[in-house]
Amino acid sequence: MSKTAYVRTKPHLNIGTMGHVDHGKTTLTAAITKVLSERGGSSTSYVSFDRIDRAPEEAQRGITINIAHVEYETDTRHYAHVDMPGHADYIKNMVTGAAQLDGAILVVSALDGIMPQTAEHVLLARQVGVDHIVVALNKADAGDPELTDLVELEVRELLSAHGYGGDSVPVVRVSGLRALEGDPRWTAAIEGLLDAVDTYVPMPVRYTDAPFLLSVENVLTITGRGTVVTGAVERGTVRVGDRVQVLGADIETVVTGLETFGKPMESAEAGDNVALLLRGVERDRVRRGHVVAAPGSVTPSRRFTAQVYVLSAKEGGRSTPVTTGYRPQFYIRTADVVGDVDLGETAVARPGDTVTMTVELGRDVPLESGLGFAIREGGRTVGAGTVTGLL
Numbered sequence: 001m002s003k004t005a006y007v008r009t010k011p012h013l014n015i016g017t018m019g020h021v022d023h024g025k026t027t028l029t030a031a032i033t034k035v036l037s038e039r040g041g042s043s044t045s046y047v048s049f050d051r052i053d054r055a056p057e058e059a060q061r062g063i064t065i066n067i068a069h070v071e072y073e074t075d076t077r078h079y080a081h082v083d084m085p086g087h088a089d090y091i092k093n094m095v096t097g098a099a100q101l102d103g104a105i106l107v108v109s110a111l112d113g114i115m116p117q118t119a120e121h122v123l124l125a126r127q128v129g130v131d132h133i134v135v136a137l138n139k140a141d142a143g144d145p146e147l148t149d150l151v152e153l154e155v156r157e158l159l160s161a162h163g164y165g166g167d168s169v170p171v172v173r174v175s176g177l178r179a180l181e182g183d184p185r186w187t188a189a190i191e192g193l194l195d196a197v198d199t200y201v202p203m204p205v206r207y208t209d210a211p212f213l214l215s216v217e218n219v220l221t222i223t224g225r226g227t228v229v230t231g232a233v234e235r236g237t238v239r240v241g242d243r244v245q246v247l248g249a250d251i252e253t254v255v256t257g258l259e260t261f262g263k264p265m266e267s268a269e270a271g272d273n274v275a276l277l278l279r280g281v282e283r284d285r286v287r288r289g290h291v292v293a294a295p296g297s298v299t300p301s302r303r304f305t306a307q308v309y310v311l312s313a314k315e316g317g318r319s320t321p322v323t324t325g326y327r328p329q330f331y332i333r334t335a336d337v338v339g340d341v342d343l344g345e346t347a348v349a350r351p352g353d354t355v356t357m358t359v360e361l362g363r364d365v366p367l368e369s370g371l372g373f374a375i376r377e378g379g380r381t382v383g384a385g386t387v388t389g390l391l
């Protein structure tokens with residue numbers, strides 16, 4: 001563990017790259033850190049492509065599987081950036097990662113245009129509450145300008161169709177590859193992209209005064225120190241020495257260490273990406289999807305009413321209706337839980353319908369009105385909903 005403490009000098013935001021497989025998300029992520037690391041006065045370190053795509057399984061298959069986090073700093077902000085997987089199988093990770101995003105960079109290859117996962121990621125971003133998207137039209141070095149114009153129109157239309165105001169969304173033509181090579185035209189384009197992110201993605205409201213809550217994304221063991229959970233602080237503040245409850249594991253313990261990007265910190269607040277060292281907790285007691293919270297501040301439950309949009313077949317959803325007794329997976333914060341659907345008098349929900357339903361989950365999870373979730377079945381997203389009441 002590094003000894004240099006994290007110093008909060010600029011507002012912190014969580015953003016990430018999303019988009020179809022091979023459109024250049026990881027290359028662009030590396031290019032952003034390179035351009036910023038070479039800019040005077042920035043504390044950003046360059047993170048190479050290989051270090052972002054680093055899990056052994058990823059190198060073998062050449063696709064991003066786990067969500068990689070990098071950090072960088074512009075003149076006005078500190079960003080944690082998740083490089084999200086493009087492959088359809090890894091949407092589950094994407095749901096987890098995107099849930100914490102204040103904004104996203106949608107990467108679209110100027111050569112290929114909109115592909116199935118481009119559309120799916122925009123839809124998911126909407127569902128998990130990402131309100132601001134900036135588009136990187138990547139591979140602009142290789143694309144024909146007129147075709148690139150068409151791709152831009154297409155992307156704006158897609159964004160408008162999902163309520164993102166496609167006419168006003170910044171679309172920046174970039175080349176992650178050429179910027180990594182240091183070509184001045186394309187490093188300038190990366191600067192332009194970052195300016196668009198700085199100005200277009202607003203600083204979100206952070207609920208720092210609320211009781212602490214963090215949904216566990218990952219669990220690790222640090223030899224000699226104990227069990228660490230990682231994730232984004234959803235609300236509140238946590239300090240070293242604070243008592244916390246781990247919902248799902250039924251444990252109450254004390255936070256004995258706090259870190260962000262390998263740097264120790266005294267206190268973490270809403271929006272921060274952190275690792276929490278938990279006293280005396282065995283590694284296998286805690287899992288992704290559990291929630292760490294201020295003791296007594298949340299009560300898990302399993303029955304709720306929800307407003308749900310059932311995706312149409314065109315959006316990658318089902319082609320047949322959903323009926324009472326349907327039993328899909330519910331993705332709530334970082335949890336993935338099976339649930340029974342009761343449609344009451346409606347009885348049938350057709351693809352494309354918005355319906356009210358009652359859900360009974362397979363286990364208790366912290367729920368509250370207004371919480372968003374995704375419904376998945378057989379590896380694809382089939383619905384998106386919001387909790388309207390607890391039963």
Ligand SMILES: Nc1nc2c(ncn2[C@@H]2O[C@H](COP(=O)(O)OP(=O)(O)OP(=O)(O)O)[C@@H](O)[C@H]2O)c(=O)[nH]1
Nearest residue numbers: 021022023024025026027063064086139175176177
């Ligand atoms: N010409 C050109 N090629 C690029 C550019 N950016 C990326 N590529 C190439 O496109 C391929 C895919 O790039 P990645 O960065 O791995 O794409 P990705 O979106 O992260 O892919 P997944 O993580 O598997 O979804 C690689 O061969 C890159 O070298 C670019 O700006 N211009």
Ligand SMILES: [Mg+2]
Nearest residue numbers: 025026063064
């Ligand atoms: Mg990648």
